[in-house]
Amino acid sequence: MRSGTAKFISGCLLLGFILWPFRVPAQAIDQKLAQAIDQEIEKIRAEMVKVRRFLHMNPELGNHEFETSKLVASKLSSLGLEVKTGVAGTGVVGLLRGALPGPTVAIRADMDALPIQELNTFPYRSLNPGVMHACGHDFHTTIALGVAAVLSAVKDRMRGNVKFIFQPAEEGLPPGEEGGAALMIKGGALDNPPVRAIFALHVWPELQVGEVGYAAGYLMASSDNFIITITGKSAHAARPQEGIDAVVLAAEVITSLQTIVSRAIDPTEPAVITVGKIQGGTKANIIAEKVEMEGTVRTLNDKVREKMPVLMENIIRGLTGSYGASYSFRYEKGTPPVYNHPDLVQAMVPVLENALSPEQVLTVKPQMVAEDFALLAERVPAFMYLLGVRSPGQASAAPLHSPYFNPDERAIPVGIKAMCHLVLSALDQQASLKGTDRQAAIR
Numbered sequence: 001m002r003s004g005t006a007k008f009i010s011g012c013l014l015l016g017f018i019l020w021p022f023r024v025p026a027q028a029i030d031q032k033l034a035q036a037i038d039q040e041i042e043k044i045r046a047e048m049v050k051v052r053r054f055l056h057m058n059p060e061l062g063n064h065e066f067e068t069s070k071l072v073a074s075k076l077s078s079l080g081l082e083v084k085t086g087v088a089g090t091g092v093v094g095l096l097r098g099a100l101p102g103p104t105v106a107i108r109a110d111m112d113a114l115p116i117q118e119l120n121t122f123p124y125r126s127l128n129p130g131v132m133h134a135c136g137h138d139f140h141t142t143i144a145l146g147v148a149a150v151l152s153a154v155k156d157r158m159r160g161n162v163k164f165i166f167q168p169a170e171e172g173l174p175p176g177e178e179g180g181a182a183l184m185i186k187g188g189a190l191d192n193p194p195v196r197a198i199f200a201l202h203v204w205p206e207l208q209v210g211e212v213g214y215a216a217g218y219l220m221a222s223s224d225n226f227i228i229t230i231t232g233k234s235a236h237a238a239r240p241q242e243g244i245d246a247v248v249l250a251a252e253v254i255t256s257l258q259t260i261v262s263r264a265i266d267p268t269e270p271a272v273i274t275v276g277k278i279q280g281g282t283k284a285n286i287i288a289e290k291v292e293m294e295g296t297v298r299t300l301n302d303k304v305r306e307k308m309p310v311l312m313e314n315i316i317r318g319l320t321g322s323y324g325a326s327y328s329f330r331y332e333k334g335t336p337p338v339y340n341h342p343d344l345v346q347a348m349v350p351v352l353e354n355a356l357s358p359e360q361v362l363t364v365k366p367q368m369v370a371e372d373f374a375l376l377a378e379r380v381p382a383f384m385y386l387l388g389v390r391s392p393g394q395a396s397a398a399p400l401h402s403p404y405f406n407p408d409e410r411a412i413p414v415g416i417k418a419m420c421h422l423v424l425s426a427l428d429q430q431a432s433l434k435g436t437d438r439q440a441a442i443r
Helices: 004-015 031-057 066-078 137-153 180-186 246-264 302-323 342-355 373-377 411-432 435-440
Strands: 082-087 091-097 100-110 159-167 197-208 212-214 217-220 224-231 271-280 290-299 326-332 338-340 361-363 382-390
Touching: 031 066, 031 137, 031 411, 066 082, 066 091, 066 137, 066 159, 091 137, 100 137, 100 373, 100 411, 137 159, 137 197, 137 382, 137 411, 159 180, 159 411, 180 373, 197 212, 197 373, 197 411, 212 342, 224 246, 224 302, 246 271, 246 290, 246 302, 271 302, 290 302, 302 326, 338 342, 338 373, 338 382, 342 361, 342 382, 342 411, 373 382, 382 411
Parallel strands: 100 159, 100 197, 197 382, 212 361
Antiparallel strands: 082 091, 091 159, 212 382, 217 338, 224 290, 224 326, 271 290
């Protein structure tokens, strides 16, 4: 398998994108513009909190973000952006054109919620039973809308365009449906005008409000899914010798799968195999004939990712064969790892440090969670960073996907400010380059 970098370069050249030389450090925006951004953020701070709370109270699942997309489209239209709705079903794309000529960069925000019953008790908790913004997509959408509002107010000093990509179904799709980042790409979200770089953030409860985390190269893992069905032979529970116990065999399979990570993979390579669901048996006094298990595999390395289904099936085949049982094994590849283009990261980190402070911009280890922003990052240079949402002084916060997840809203203006500085600096940097500099990146 090719490395992530090689795949990225090949894909960009195939699609005709120019790999701009982000090795050239980006300059911080000038002080007057920075002050104007701070003033605009202060103007909209209260409104953005209201927007976030409305979104949190009215969460919608993937491919069903009907009211969310209406709100997003309305907000963007009121700011004077060119708005396209119905992209990937419920997706929205807004284009803000700067007054000065230049390239186009994009911001991506996801809009969908999770099938989780919220257990928080604050007044703006979810009103939709069994649905909750437990991964911060209400924050992501709000921050992107805030960036659109701020940049609209300073577009007379903006060199180029900013495309706002509001994506549905990041958390997964209803069975048999298309959606998410893949369908946004298919729907032309990165085209007309072509996007030269893309930014995104993800709320992160392990970081404190005011902090952001980043990694050059891989930030998040690939995500693959599997289903294992073990078929034994039913018998009376008091006469196990007459049956083949699928429950006992399933337990051995689960335990043995963990030895792949501990014994078959280079210990310096991160990998996770998790069986998250198991179902089997009919009654306490009957040997179970069938057990079905579902799980996920996370990796950061393409070679490790390719090995996983082979290593897993070897274990399943060996164990079931020794018991005289049979099995079926289905392995489905999901999203690739999120790859932050190292040159873009190197160019933009000083911008983040200037916008916030060097002490608030932290390097982080690659995370084994997954994000379909990875598909966008395969097409154009990308930079996703982590936004701290843990309250100051709080020792720990409820994690992502928890029914108690409650990010601190004081992180919203931080996210808006950081993103505004990144986008404007990236536009200035690329608009300043000569044509020969741009072409140098593809040689």
